[in-house]
Amino acid sequence: MTGEEIRQVVLDILERIAPDEDLSGLDDAVAFREQMELDSMDFLDIVMELRKAYRIQIPEEDYHNLNTMATTVSYLTPKLKDVPVAG
């Protein structure tokens, strides 16, 4: 997956978790929590959705990498670069 594809994967997950949010104006450099109503339960769901779709384990000490879209994509890029987009 390219960085752009990974971004779309994360965006799809956010849409599933928070269908009432308008994500069209999401700023990649700003924390998700500052732009959306995400609580710790939702946050855990991002991790679990990634695990479900791509079998990647994200240890708790790495959660801070999922702060913004930009940091999430750069954190996931080495883990997903050889993985195709899931159907």
Next chain:
Amino acid sequence: MHYNTVIIGAGMSGLSAGVRLAYYEKSVCILERHTTIGGLNSFYRLRKRNYDVGLHAVTNYAAPGTKVGPLSKLLRQLRMKWEDFDLRPQLHSSIAFPDCKLQFTNDFAFFLDQVATFFPAQINGFKKLLAAIDGHDALNLERSSASARGVVQEHISDPLLIDMIFCPLMFYGSATPRDMDFSQFVIMFKSIFCEGFGRPFDGIRLILKRLVKHFKSLGGHLKLRAGVSEIVQRNGEAKAVVLDDGTEITADNVLSSAGAAETMRLVDPGRPAVQPVAGDISFVESISVLDCEPASLGHNETIVFYNDADTFNYERPQDPVDLRSGIICSPNNFDYSRPLEDGRIRITALAEPDYWLQLPEDEYQQLKMKWNDRIIESALRHIPDFRAHVVDTDVFTPRTIRRFTGHDNGCVYGAPEKFVNGQTSVRNLYLCGTDQGFLGIVGAMLSGITIANRYLLK
């Protein structure tokens, strides 16, 4: 048969936990002793009419699209849509005490104004209480307990206002008599006064059926007529459950909504129900089917919480039914775009469990109807006399509740002592539902979700 998790009870909490586990591809099986789903909040058909049991209203109402609050959190966690619950808001409700009536709607500002109007000397204290409620993290699973009456009395001095605030909150969720834990008080206060009531046009069956459909579509298994008679444990670890017919199902984890005392008896059948103690707050409900809408008789209120005594006495009564107080609910009085099939008045009052559990069957049927008439008569101070319009009647008692939920004493809100972190003395056996301690329909569902997230999705 082996599952990652076996869930005991297909009520709101068990089904919600099941949805979470199945969504994340855990093999999960929900076992329900009865022929239908729902447990405490269920539905049935009698003489060609649909009835709801348990639910008067879904608390924690939020308008579709709301991004914060328990209902929104719940829908997100279940990956369900607002339309799935189809909640329509209440019209208006009230707390009716001798010489004083406070009305409330799903708009909290209206209730605040009512308090200011009828208790002008208390409004500043009431606002301080609101600040204390806002600042309290009631969903913290490691919380400590405090007397709600103690906290409320720090801010409000008029005992009438205190009783009036407590009345709906206790009626809709207190497992303990007279006082509540402050965290439970906060959960109930927000869910009833700040968020308010809603109901699907089709009643509780709509939510339950959609939960089950969703659960099954995710690959979850549901077995009805599958009561658990034993939880097999070795060295403090649950290994399997044994069904009433002797079938054994092994599992890595067991999640039980059967109640704390009831669950521990499944682990050790010889164990007396001493520790933990089961609750004993239960109710009798009179359900009247009318040939007209309650509104046509002049009754527009969704729910009336009434008390005719000098003080509000929320406790196991001496008499079979405590006629001094109760709840009048009209499922018709929600903001629907079309009328329900028929008119309904449900009146619920505190009941003495032992009396109802011990009656011989023939007397039981007669006495149910006798107390039905008394309950209605006592409620007529708060609703126009609808008796000439009654075309059918049903009554439930603590006996009915025990039969359909398996809870000792037919208790409705579970054990007085909650097991908020969901753990038991058996390492991989967890509790959800009323004895875990989140309240109301939305609370019950969040209970299952929270315990599943915390222990079973690792």
